[in-house]
Amino acid sequence: MIEYITPERIANSIMQDGTFSGHYLIVEGNKDYKFYNKFVTKEISIEEAWGCEKVKSVIHILKERNYERAIGIIDSDFSVILEEPIDCDGIFVTDFHDIEVMMLKSTALYNILDLYCSKEKIVEFFKDKDALDILMELGIEIGLLKLANKIYNLGLVFKPERPEGNQLKYKEFVSEKDLTFLGKSSMIQTVVNYSRNRTGRVGSIADINEKLNLLAPERYDPAHLVNGHDLTNILFILIKKVLKSTNKMLHDYNSVEDSLILTYDNNEFIKTDLFYKLYLWSRERGVNLFKSELTEQGKVGSCLSVAN
Structure with a gap:
């Protein structure tokens, strides 16, 4: 039952997995998994936390334990309207209310x-x-x-x-x-x-x-x-x-x-601020986050943004 899957349990599972050397992407639920799985490489393991607050908690727990191979993506929800910034390092937010x-x-x-x-x-x-x-x-x-x-x-x-x-x-x-x-x-x-x-x-x-x-x-x-x-x-x-x-x-x-x-499709995703921020994050850290076709398009978009 998903209600029994606590942030601590997810964080423990991640840290105890010695067979995976890539990065983890923590998302809110199954639809998010299906969406982001289209765009990321096999070097990224997507984990469902079942809720916005649980995503934040998982990332917070991992940060406290000095685990740096995980990021989260959450829906913006009403945060922009209510002027509530997402004050959590390693968390990225959708451009609009949700995916x-x-x-x-x-x-x-x-x-x-x-x-x-x-x-x-x-x-x-x-x-x-x-x-x-x-x-x-x-x-x-x-x-x-x-x-x-x-x-x-x-x-x-x-x-x-x-x-x-x-x-x-x-x-x-x-x-x-x-x-x-x-x-x-x-x-x-x-x-x-x-x-x-x-x-x-x-x-x-x-x-x-x-x-x-x-x-x-x-x-x-x-x-x-x-x-x-x-x-x-x-x-x-x-x-x-x-x-x-x-x-x-x-x-x-x-x-x-x-x-x-x-x-x-890819052409729509690379237009988003979310993609651009994730792309910059991955490039700065040398993380193979996105599939090659997105990465090549992202390089073009990055150059255009700098030029403008």
Whole structure:
């Protein structure tokens, strides 16, 4: 059970492994493993810590023990919006809220729409609308609720205790007919119902509404406000229910996220600040971090950045 995998246990396992002479990359979970494993060499062993704070703890424990062959990558989450710098040496952070948002803000989004949906359905639905803009507008709504929950401790829960648990019912506040937002009240009620009996105290509807109204959307960068898992759940509704995809590979939001990982390519990754910082770190230390094709492209990008 992942809840019993402590940072100490992970750190001990790393330090006791005398058969591996490379570097360790500590990530939050399985999707992160799949994503970063596309880009790193065999000299890098990726370990899942199952959570942002656990990644930080593993790196901190290893640093305290003078173990220098490990780095971590965590999601930015709300750190930019809340002006909470990640004060931990050896930790790198995603450009946007999480890796899903990074992927959705790339050609991968349009590639999977083409993969799962007919051209006719895509043209009919989007017309003069942009897929990313639609997703972001809907993601902002629940993103603000999550931010309010974090700031004001409203006692809300947005995900199951275990990965296999029941997910939040997005269809109760995002229409399966045309992907319209069914209203703030529907969203709040859905999340309150989902949260009951799972935390010590869930705020009242009135209190949640009040706190949510205090947060103005225009104050925040949407790419740091929206949560990628919300967007992929909404994207699943779009593909499966609105655009009527019959592709047998499409089961749930996990299928969407796996498809994004598969279609997100080197050319997109080397554009990110995350890649550039990791590339500089690896070059300065002589660590063979990235596969050769990325390294060669990274050298070009590095030269261009210096020239500019």
